Every structure is written in structure tokens, then in C-alpha cells.
Amino acid sequence: MSIIKKRSxxxxxxxxxxxxxxEEPVEKISLPQVAVIPVQQNIGAPCEFIVxxxxxxxxxQKIADTDKFVSAPIHAPVSGKxxxxxxVLNPVSGAVVEALTIESDGQDEWIDMEVIQKxxxxxxxxQVLAMIEKIPAKDILGKxxxxxxxxxxxxxxxxxxxxxxPPEKKIDTFILNGCECEPFITxxxxxxxxxxxxxxxxMFIISQVLKPENLYIAIEDNKPDAIEYMHRLVxxxxxxxxxxxxxxxxxxxxxxxxxxxxxLVGREVPMGGLPMDVGVVVNxxxxxxxxxxxxxxxxxxxxxxxxxxxxFQKPKNLLARIGTPVSELVDYCVLQDRDKYHxxxxxxxxxxxxxxxxxxxxxxxNCVLIKQGKAGREQNCIKCARCVAACPMxxxxxxxxxxxxxxxxxECKQYYISNCxxxxxxxxxxxxxxxxxxxIKTGKKKIADKK
Amino acid sequence: xxxDKDKIxxxxxxxxxxxxxxxxxxxxxxxALLLPMGAGIYFFGLxxxxxxxxxxxxCFLTELAIKKFRKKQFVNDGSAVITxxxxxxxxxxxxxxxxxxxxxIFAIAVVKEAFGGLGHNxxxxxxxxxxxxxxxxxxxxxxxxxxSGFNADAVTTATPLGQSFAHEGSKASLYWxxxxxxxxxxxxxxxxxxxxxxxxxxxxxxxxEWRIPVFYIGTVALLSYVFGSDPLFSILAGGxxxxxxxxxxxxxTSPTTSNGKIIFGVGLGLLTVLIRRFGALxxxxxxxxxxxxxxxxxxxxxxxxxxxxxxxxxxx
Numbered sequence: 001m002s003i004i005k006k007r008s009x010x011x012x013x014x015x016x017x018x019x020x021x022x023e024e025p026v027e028k029i030s031l032p033q034v035a036v037i038p039v040q041q042n043i044g045a046p047c048e049f050i051v052x053x054x055x056x057x058x059x060x061q062k063i064a065d066t067d068k069f070v071s072a073p074i075h076a077p078v079s080g081k082x083x084x085x086x087x088v089l090n091p092v093s094g095a096v097v098e099a100l101t102i103e104s105d106g107q108d109e110w111i112d113m114e115v116i117q118k119x120x121x122x123x124x125x126x127q128v129l130a131m132i133e134k135i136p137a138k139d140i141l142g143k144x145x146x147x148x149x150x151x152x153x154x155x156x157x158x159x160x161x162x163x164x165x166p167p168e169k170k171i172d173t174f175i176l177n178g179c180e181c182e183p184f185i186t187x188x189x190x191x192x193x194x195x196x197x198x199x200x201x202x203m204f205i206i207s208q209v210l211k212p213e214n215l216y217i218a219i220e221d222n223k224p225d226a227i228e229y230m231h232r233l234v235x236x237x238x239x240x241x242x243x244x245x246x247x248x249x250x251x252x253x254x255x256x257x258x259x260x261x262x263x264l265v266g267r268e269v270p271m272g273g274l275p276m277d278v279g280v281v282v283n284x285x286x287x288x289x290x291x292x293x294x295x296x297x298x299x300x301x302x303x304x305x306x307x308x309x310x311x312f313q314k315p316k317n318l319l320a321r322i323g324t325p326v327s328e329l330v331d332y333c334v335l336q337d338r339d340k341y342h343x344x345x346x347x348x349x350x351x352x353x354x355x356x357x358x359x360x361x362x363x364x365x366n367c368v369l370i371k372q373g374k375a376g377r378e379q380n381c382i383k384c385a386r387c388v389a390a391c392p393m394x395x396x397x398x399x400x401x402x403x404x405x406x407x408x409x410x411e412c413k414q415y416y417i418s419n420c421x422x423x424x425x426x427x428x429x430x431x432x433x434x435x436x437x438x439x440i441k442t443g444k445k446k447i448a449d450k451k
Numbered sequence: 452x453x454x455d456k457d458k459i460x461x462x463x464x465x466x467x468x469x470x471x472x473x474x475x476x477x478x479x480x481x482x483a484l485l486l487p488m489g490a491g492i493y494f495f496g497l498x499x500x501x502x503x504x505x506x507x508x509x510c511f512l513t514e515l516a517i518k519k520f521r522k523k524q525f526v527n528d529g530s531a532v533i534t535x536x537x538x539x540x541x542x543x544x545x546x547x548x549x550x551x552x553x554x555x556i557f558a559i560a561v562v563k564e565a566f567g568g569l570g571h572n573x574x575x576x577x578x579x580x581x582x583x584x585x586x587x588x589x590x591x592x593x594x595x596x597x598x599s600g601f602n603a604d605a606v607t608t609a610t611p612l613g614q615s616f617a618h619e620g621s622k623a624s625l626y627w628x629x630x631x632x633x634x635x636x637x638x639x640x641x642x643x644x645x646x647x648x649x650x651x652x653x654x655x656x657x658x659x660e661w662r663i664p665v666f667y668i669g670t671v672a673l674l675s676y677v678f679g680s681d682p683l684f685s686i687l688a689g690g691x692x693x694x695x696x697x698x699x700x701x702x703x704t705s706p707t708t709s710n711g712k713i714i715f716g717v718g719l720g721l722l723t724v725l726i727r728r729f730g731a732l733x734x735x736x737x738x739x740x741x742x743x744x745x746x747x748x749x750x751x752x753x754x755x756x757x758x759x760x761x762x763x764x765x766x767x
Contacts, residue, residue: 010759013469015467016467183467258759258760262759268759268760269759269760270760270762271758271759271760271761271762272760273760338458339458340458340459340460341458341459341460342459342460342461342462342466343459344464344466346464348464348465348466348467349464349465349466349467350464350465351464351466352464353459353460353461353462353463353464353466354459354461355456355459355461369466371466373460373462376468376472379473379526379528380473380568380569380570380571381570382473382530382569382570382702382703383570383702383703383705383707384476384702385660385702385707385708388707388708388756389660392759393758393759393760394756394757394758394759394761395756395758395759396707396708396751396755396756398707414755415755416758416761419758419759419760422464424464424465424467427463427464427465427468428465428467428468428469429469429471430468431471431472431473431475431476432472432473432570433468433472435462435463437463437464437465438462438463438464441463
């Protein structure tokens, strides 16, 4: 089976890639002396801390949990002592959340990791596959939840929830998402090149739970080495009859679930719906790697691969423990001397600019970008409709700034504001430099507050 | 070393901008307009130069003065220059300069700035100015001269759409004259060739979208044929070409969706043919565009796009 090529099936935009760290192998950054752990690191319900000040914890020990379904527990990223409770501002949601700090003892003493079945040699892929086939789906889901897994592509949606569709939703397609369509970010690219085996094992584990008929590995064509390598691994594992490796054009936002599904299998997720409504589950490559680690090695999610890029002397892909302050990543890569800059968590298109680098690495973080300020100021909309042509969700973005400014949120609803995925394609092409996404976020918030 | 907080900027995502600004866009249109402008000067000589200069300078200064008066920041985005050029191009070649100035002031002050300036105007400013002059100075607005280049003694003539129009020579030579612009008419409307080249420039750089000009010109050709007139003559005559490529495609006053643009183009074609055939005027391009401008907000309101994942039942 050779590599399949598909076209994009949405408008979107072509972006300058700036993948300056794509050749940088993942480097491990030293443990933080003090790890900061916010109590909410996923979409859904927050956890509650189950350790308190003065407690001693080991690396990987569960320190926060909840009985809510749409949530994921949090684990200690370092061994040491819980030193204090504090509150931090979550720059992404804008909410103030509880956090606690752990003073590292420098030992990095791990908990005993329980595995369902010991694997002799992870490189003997066929043997591992045969073993995975024997694990019951229930046990896999249990492990995925206990490991605190969430979508690592940025959305941080609890993985066990995604893998537990209601019985009436028949899943026939699983897509492994290796698109990584945001400029600058290369963490998924590196994960594919360096942890390809784990990714495929994770995918195979997930397919044990979902039992889909079709398995796809979707990668944008600006990562030919990753496409090549994943294809080689598929052949090596003898899975070429079951798994299709698909090369997709590098067009933003290819990595968004809805646009990816449309391009790959031609199905449109209904408005307000989820991929499972069209029989599809999409998981990011780094998430699949973590699934393999959780199920085969018993390892909880305590570290992440993060691209630290932009105005650095040494931009890198770093393996960092969750809870490491962003400032330590910034120092490690040595900032270039610039007048003014944006410190962005995430990519340039959807990332959030922060003003406090004391905020820690969380589960959803995949990039720290330092970028110079955007020039120009907002001008009048001239209705050129470039935003309309660029919108991958087929909306009319120019309407939102107009109505949000006037507080006419009812009109925003009539133009389907809730269908916006905030990808930023509209504002990227806007000649009048209007921060359309900012207005959309405000509009959505006002509508939600009214309810 | 921690990052100096004074150096950190905060703004909304996305943090990436294509950098193709309104100003760049407007000057691309100005570049495209050099072609029909050149044709106007070639065929109608120095008086065309004076009219264009008077119009552009008046438009620019009027906008500057109004922004100063309203204490708003003046942005030299090039839109006033475009209005100035377009306004001059739709005037007869021997229009008295003071009338040009009056019309240009009206175009900017009333049709554009009184509505809130760029982006807020309902009607195309250049055509609004032209309509104002047509009712104020009907005689001067319908005095046409034969193309004579820089030769000062021009003779008055009728435009191809005029009732008294006569052409000596073969049909092919008539088409050719109309195609290159060697006929009577407004300064910039006569040369279909150079207008189309300008239009192709705009299409190639994706400044304009093909739907409005294609559906406009297509509808005029088709309906003229249906009504028994010569389709080729109909599309080469009058201001159709410059209207279709440079006026109807004005972003501010035309619909934003693909379907909206198609309806807009078809509506324009229909109105133009109806005015030419049944109206009291020989030409209907300017009024067609002004009338369809008025429908643009409605088209945008009632012709919303169906978003990704739209399902019928949700509409109910």
C-alpha cells in the first residue's frame, strides 16, 4: 500500500511556515525547582487536590482528581514537598484557578508504575501488537483516564471521554492527526520522527477500544520525512492492509478536526456536533504516544514536548515536565534582544499572548512563541470579503465586529457565530487589520453570559 | 533572566498578519486604472488630463478637509484617489473644470463621508457624483466629442448608444473602433481593450472576484440577444466595461458572498438592458449600479452563506 494523496476540502489560508525547529531533536530540560500545578488543565470539569501543604509526593503520584466524567486527574511532575496553595490566572480561559506548588527534592523518585502486562521488548512490534489485542477495552479506558490523558494538540479534551462514544454512535473511522498546521510549531513533527513506534502502538490500542473499520494517519505534505517514516513503520508492523497513510496539502487549518475529516473522508460534522456524529474519532499523534505509554508502561502524563521558538538564539523542541514555569523554557533557549515582543502560548494563529511568564507548562501547551509586535492599527472594514473567502467554516466573519461593537449579539447568532472555530484565517487576511477573532470571542462570551 | 514586563505586548490572536493592507490594495486598483486612464488621455487629449487632475486633487483635499473638520484621523489609504480617477473617467471629455470640482466635492463629501467614510457608504461615490452632475448640468453631461487626441478642435459627436449615432464603414470596423476605444463617450469608458486588460490585472492579483463582471456582462449580452439587439455591440458600447470591472466590483457597495455577487451581477445586467431599451436615457450602467448598491445590504442579509455542517432541521 502506498501513500495516499488527498486535497483540502475547505477554504482556509496558505501561511508562511516558519518551522525553524523542525530539525532540532527533542531535548530534555532540567526539572523545575518549584513546579506550579493549576487544578484545571483540561476542557470540562476541574479537579480537586487530594494532597495538601506539607505532604511529600513522588513523581507520577496522583495529586488531583474528580468523580466528574469529563475531566482527567493530575499527577505530580516531580518528587518533593507540596509547599503552598496559590491562585494563578489561566491566560487561556481568563479565569483565576487554584494551583499548588511542589518543591522538588531533586531526586525525581517515581511511583511504582503498574502495567497490565509486562512487555519484554517494545521494538518487537508484532509481539507487542499480539499482546495489545488481549487487553480488554475497559482496562484500556481505565488506564487512559488514570494517566490523566487529554488531547495534546492544544484542545486538552479528556481522552477517555473521546474514546467512550455513546453506544448509538457507531465509530467506523479513526484518524491519527499529524497535520500540525500552525506555523512555527514542530513538536508533533518531532514526536512522529522520534516516537513513531509509540504513536502507532497508541493508535492500535485505541483501535482496540473503538473497533473502527478505517484507520488513517494524516500528515501535511510539508513533513515528507514524517510521512515516509510513519509509512515505513506501518509496513514494518504488517498493518498496511488496515492503516492508510495520507499526505494532505499544507493548508491552514488542516489540523482542525472538522476540516481534516472533511478533507480525508468527505464528511461534514454537523453544526454544534462532534466528530463522533459522523462516525469519526480524531486523536493527535502526541496523544497517541501518551496512550501507549499509559497502557504499556503505566506512565501518567507528567511531561510534554513543547516547541520553544521565534525570537530565540537557540530555538528548540523541549521535553519539559508539566508545572515548569514558562520562564525557564524561555531562559533555556536564550531570548534575542528585542524592543517589544509577544509571549504566546500556542502557535501564532490560535495561541494566547500572556504577560506573566511565571505561568507553568500545562497539559495542553505545545508551543511557546516569542514574536515581535504586529504593526498597524484597526481600520474601517471595506467589505472586501477576503475573510468570507478564507473562512474554513463558511461563515461571514466581517459581520461579527460590526455587530459586536454595537452590542447586537442576536445578529451574531443569525450569522452562526457559535460555528466559528477561532482559527484566525479571517483576521490573517484582513487588509484593514481588524482583530476579528477578538470580537468573535467577546461576542460569544456576551451570548454565553446572557444565558 | 526574566522577561522585562514592560517589553511584553498583549493582543488578540492571530499574531500573524498577511500584511496586505487596504492601502496596498487601493494602489493596486490605481495601477490597473492607469490603463483606461491612458486610453482616455490618448483619445481625448489635454482636456482629459485636466479633468483627471482636477477630480483627483479635489477628492483628496475634500476628504482631508472633512477628516480635519470632524477631528478624525486622515488615513491616506488611496480610496479618495480611486474615487477621483473613476469620477473623471465617467465624465464627458469637455466637461468644464469647475463642474468637475463641484461633482468631486459632492462625491466625497455627500456620497462617501456623510455616511461615515470609507466602508460605510451605501453608494459608489464616483457614480453618485456623476448622477449629481447629470441632474445639475444635463447639457454639459451629454455633450460628446469625437476622439481627436491632442488636437484641440474636436467635433461634437454622438456616442454609439445615442439615437443620432452613425458609423461609416463595415460592421467589423465599428466593433474594432469600439473595442480599442476610438468612439465618442466618457473619458475612460471607450476602450474596452484597456479596461479588460486592467480588469485582468485585478483578477490576476485577486483584487476583484470574477463573478460580478462575468455575470453582469453575460446578462447584458444574453438579454440584448433576447430583445433582438446585437449582443456584441451592447457589451462594447457605453460604460458597461468600466462599470463591470471597476465600479460594480467596489467592495463597499457590493455583496460579500459568492451567491450574492451572482445575483448582484445578474440584477445589474437586467437593469442596464431595461434602462437602455425602455428608459428615457440611452445608457443605464451608472444608474443600474447605483440601484443595485441600494440592494446590497438586503442581499447580504437574506443571502447568508450556509455554514459548514449546516443541516436543514436546525433552520426550523
